[in-house]
Amino acid sequence: MSKVKELPGEAVVAAASSPSITNSSRAYLERVRGGDMGALPAVFGLLVLCTAFALARPSFLTAINFANLFTQGAAITVIAMGLVFVLLLGEIDLSAGFTSGVCAAVLAVTLTEMGLPWYVAVLAAIVSGVIIGTMLGTLVAKVGIPSFVVTLAAFLAFQGLALVLVSEGTNISINDPVIKAIAQKNLPPALGWGLYAGCVAAYALVQLTRARKRARRGLVAEPLSMIAGRVGALAVVAGVAVYVLNLERSFNPEFASLTGVPIVVPVILALLVLWTFVLSRTAFGRHLYAVGGNAEAARRAGIAVDRIRISAFVICSSMAAVGGVIAASRASSVDPNTGGSSVLLYAVGAAVIGGTSLFGGKGRALDAILGGAVIAVIENGMGLMQYGASVKYLVTGFVLLLAAGVDALARKRAAAAGLR
């Protein structure tokens, strides 16, 4: 998460060339006071939601429910993370949901009908995603058809493709233990703690090295106290999460124990770190923001805009493929509805709730996590509420609006203060 701090979305005022403003913690507080809250509004909306559900249904706060949250939200979050790249350019991919379905079907077919090992199947699924993304991106960037239309066509075609792959509507069961483990099994508690220690240490190291390097070159660097604060916060929050996830949550522990961090958690974390790194630390990421912010300026700066566009679609579709694998793992089956119904809208919604703009130029991998968490909490909480179908729809819509409203009001304050 360290990388997120310096994304274009949040120009770090502290890194001033004049040394007049030095204390970056003061600067951060002033920024918050001034209305530029970064991820705070989304986190705040999330807290409001969780509190409401916890009050309404105490079982919301159980360890098992906490663990469920991760597996329930994983597929949407991963798809949303891919969509961020396309949205960053001001494009859209309506077919991301069914892309995940098609790739899940490819996985299922290679796994069961062709009987190949799990890693070949996963590879096949992701390669399918890459191919799909290349196709979509080329149609958008080179032929110049609006992405809405291209991906609407793909949305239709991929439903047909999924039907063909699962032979006109049958369900394919997935029995491979490795694939099933992704969304259904947990890390051994010890490994969970080990991972925790590793992550916190790595984070601290990266932060410190950066600050030291900058200081050595005479550039304004974050003071040690700030870094310590951030690392500390991460350590505490992640520590509590790992602790809770390592609690026993089986209904009949004497019969079979159920503990540990779900395997999807490190998977999502790895993807988050990867894409955050790409977006904020590589030239490719920089170019994505540039094309999204002002495609003409990017073109004049010599950036190969078409290539950037195509890459974004490739990333989006291959992340959709990963999402499809997770969904297949969770359902231990693939059918023509995998990736259908609400998946796409929820995934785009997750990215937008997290703060990604549909107009391009603004978005982070973390947004998908935050927004995905909001969506997952709503689905999870609503599942505990036992409403009838109609009331459930109504309340879900209302709750979503509430979470987004908290966030919007906070941002509005930021805009009023003249910051965008």
Place this chain on the structure above:
Amino acid sequence: MSKVKELPGEAVVAAASSPSITNSSRAYLERVRGGDMGALPAVFGLLVLCTAFALARPSFLTAINFANLFTQGAAITVIAMGLVFVLLLGEIDLSAGFTSGVCAAVLAVTLTEMGLPWYVAVLAAIVSGVIIGTMLGTLVAKVGIPSFVVTLAAFLAFQGLALVLVSEGTNISINDPVIKAIAQKNLPPALGWGLYAGCVAAYALVQLTRARKRARRGLVAEPLSMIAGRVGALAVVAGVAVYVLNLERSFNPEFASLTGVPIVVPVILALLVLWTFVLSRTAFGRHLYAVGGNAEAARRAGIAVDRIRISAFVICSSMAAVGGVIAASRASSVDPNTGGSSVLLYAVGAAVIGGTSLFGGKGRALDAILGGAVIAVIENGMGLMQYGASVKYLVTGFVLLLAAGVDALARKRAAAAGLR
């Protein structure tokens, strides 16, 4: 359609303040040569589609199929026409489909359960649309939640609302003859010809009066020959259409005769004229384009941007209500799925295919008709092709891409020539 010619999308070069360029027909040809083709690409895409289907299935060209096209595409086209207003501002309304469902349900309930006359029911449906639009617009404009999120929440909530209205999974039959007539009956042939004559005459009159007025004030006006050409073209095309629709198309005419222009056609025409007038001839329409083009500039010009935003959502939702009434009429029933499945995506797709931009500032009511026609022709043609489920999806996607591709390549040429 006369109004369309002078929309901001197509600055009329002929209206130059210097009289150096006078011949507007030459100017038009030069514009086409230069790549600025207005509605031509969409029309061209449509022609390609029709030719392909006519070759594959001769029955595509029958009178009955031509009449079917109108009723099949009507609901989507009307909803798309409303969406154009929201898209013009760079916003989106994901709930438009279910809004049409909810309003159709309101219609059905007032009609059957409350036993009120048809005009009260239609009014109730449209008022529901207005209320929904006001709500959505206020949340977007005043609270500042992104429209994607607001309407996603509404998308969920309205599914619940529709379920409540038609009481969980049943459906309400509509037996009112007037409502059923809208999408199922035709005008008497004589009335069809009368309407035709009236429309052509009115068009000619409007064009001539405008040109005369401008000429009198010394402004550059269209030459008579141009106007005559346009009126003539309209007269021929519309004349052929009315003639074909007035042919007998019953399979056993002795059993029951089936002739005349479907009633939805004048309904859609009236809406087209109304909204084209609003968009191109009123201050409100001008302000819509301004807000969509540059909201900040519009605000600085003293335009009440929030009010414009809300109005756009109101128009969108009430047009969705009209679309819902047409859908209910065609199906003679309403159930919780009315307005669901592909309705929304097809409606937005129609607007975009017609040439409306998702980024705002560019779009016309006619776009919805053109795009709606593309969607309707594809559905209609595919219905004649007898494919299995999966192949049909695949081919539909491909055909949609083809139609959009023709259009995109034409527009790309325009962009290459430096025109946007």
Place this chain on the structure above:
Amino acid sequence: GGDSGQTGATSTAESSQKAGKIGVILPDSKSSARWETADRKYLEEAFKAAGVAYDIQNAQNDKTAFQTIADQMMTNGATVLMIVNLDSGTGKSVIEKAKSRGVATIDYDRLTLGGGAAFYVSFDNTKVGTLQGEGLSKCLADKKADKPIVAYLNGSPTDNNATLFKQGYDGVLKPKFDAGEYVKGPDQAVPEWDNTQAGTIFEQMLTTEPKIAGVLAANDGLGNAAITVLKKNNLNGKVPVTGQDATVQGLQNILAGDQCMTVYKAVKKEADAAAKLAVALAKGEKPTASGSVKDPESGQDVPSELLDPQAITFENVKDVVADGYVAKEDLCTGDFAAKCTEAGIQ
């Protein structure tokens, strides 16, 4: 599927010069695999055997598309229309339009209320629900459950058939709830029969009510979603789950002991009965049906062929294979081979 219907149509065009053309509209391909894999196949076989031109299309759960397809079939010259309606309203408007053009209609699998089709061929949907309710009761009795908590995983809230299934199993289980024999647990509908959402819904049911002892899932897909969650919590096999459609997945779950029962609808019988009527109508004959069903809306008697669904448990899985509905090589893969032998499948 493919466009084999097309080839069938042309190859038989001359031989049945005076015979009409049959149009069939199937409802969707996602809520259940039967429509594309079974019904289409059996209907095509029957039509080809009779040498009648036909056109089979699928409305993909889209009402607008459903009506458009009906229009287009009539444009293409269909004289008999066999529909599986998506809801009675659109069904009715299609039937009325057909009638007004002198096209004969058959309600296939679902009765169009107030539509007045010439014939109705179906399984009894309420009966399906009744079998599910009875099956679950039996499994719970076998497990000797004491005041078991029963959870409902209903079909799509917008699907009228889901309502009929629920009527059926409620008819069996509600008396038991009222008598205090069973305890009514969470009761939720799964939008669009979506198996992924069903997983989340059931997971949350289990979080609120960990002691769920029986699950009435409306079809095999939903059942499998519940079983996956139960497996994760090591409860599979201990909590009986129902299903419907006798899919390979459902039957495998039964063989594995994770699912208690499914409902098998002998689609071939249904398709054959309907095809017989349709072919006769297309040839201008006046066929008759064995029974009739009273349309609750119009009060008219609709001539009907009604078929009985069959409950499938471990003991009679072999019946489904013997019927040819599911192929042994699809069912008895890998670990299931042993179970197949055990269940007496050859």
Place this chain on the structure above:
Amino acid sequence: MTPLLEVRGIDKSFGPVQVLHDVTFSAYAGEVTALVGDNGAGKSTLVKCVGGIHPIDAGEIVFDGRPVQVHGPRDAGELGIEIVYQDLALCDNLDIVQNMFLGRERKNGLVLDEATMEELAGETLEGLSVRTVKSIRQRVSSLSGGQRQTVAIAKAVLWDSKVVILDEPTAALGVAQTAQVLELVRRLADKGLAVVLISHNMNDVFAVSDRIAALYLGRMAAQVRTADVTHAQIVELITSGRSGDLGLKNGTAP
């Protein structure tokens, strides 16, 4: 003589950065007041505060002797304040006529009176000697830099207003057009309007202005009569905030 427009003690921050410090400034009817200052001194920000684009943190705006609240551009427009912003604020998707009448369209009943608007726009632009605009029905996106600027100026002077503020109106203009605009500025002031002109060109400033106000790093260094100062003094005020007796003392207001 009371100023027609006066701002008093305005503070404005963007997040942690304070851009205006206690700025006081007045514009008098019938006079051209030049507002000068280095790049980033806060001139445009001050104008945007007056125009209601940015809310102010502290201070007040006094119009014609009454304190007024300006919450948005509409309020400013109603007071009779017309502004040409530096970042022109034109709608690229509209044509020249449409932009010039934006928000104040001429109507015949409900219908837009395009003919009248076209005539009026044509006349106004003629007065600003733009010869190269091919058609006033051309979209603004296709105009050259100077043409855009001319449209923005024409848009602002089309109306009966009491205060006209021009933020670097001649920056992109050619020699002849610049002369025309300066002449227009003088004419507006002579008609009794209060005109505020922001410019980096000292020749222009001295040619038309009656008073000069100099901003230095967000503080008002001095507001003086043009006749009382020299070219050099103003440049000194701009670059260092003080010049002899004039200007800021040690970074605080005089």
Place this chain on the structure above:
Amino acid sequence: MTPLLEVRGIDKSFGPVQVLHDVTFSAYAGEVTALVGDNGAGKSTLVKCVGGIHPIDAGEIVFDGRPVQVHGPRDAGELGIEIVYQDLALCDNLDIVQNMFLGRERKNGLVLDEATMEELAGETLEGLSVRTVKSIRQRVSSLSGGQRQTVAIAKAVLWDSKVVILDEPTAALGVAQTAQVLELVRRLADKGLAVVLISHNMNDVFAVSDRIAALYLGRMAAQVRTADVTHAQIVELITSGRSGDLGLKNGTAP
């Protein structure tokens, strides 16, 4: 002496409107060539044609004696042509450093070398005397007009290029900054680069240029040595296309 950059007989139309008619223009290494002309004369369009933004309808571009094809900004960049466009073309959502290195980021392996870029950007900006930028990590959207212009100029001179074209670079700049930029322009030419300067300010043009090319309504009226003409002659060329022997004869090329 062969010119480093030469365009010959360029025609350019936007739809039905022809903007450039048979334009010929050359820029020499080690010299500053001023390109002048009225608003809408076609200066920016000519520059955009050279930069590959607009495709040309006819004519050719000759670089260092070889005819070259410029199909896009990348081609221009590879030839060593660096352009500051009038409509600055900055990414509002990126900060100053990010904009300055856009498309040519410094890297350490895969990773961006932010520290080096920050240092370099800081130094370059320092040289252009921008004192009011609070932080070079500030987003470009929050900059004042002059600050944006400075960033665009700094971006262009950061690179080793052979031709630098500046389209009205000083339009929004203050007195001191303008002086700095003119000095920079002279310095670049003295380093052996071919510099093209577009400006409406005749004082600036005469102060730094070696040659002057005047466009009139899309035609090249004349290209002359600065030393050979007077201020008044150039103004006449700009406004009427001819001046004595110089310029267009009856609207055709000389």
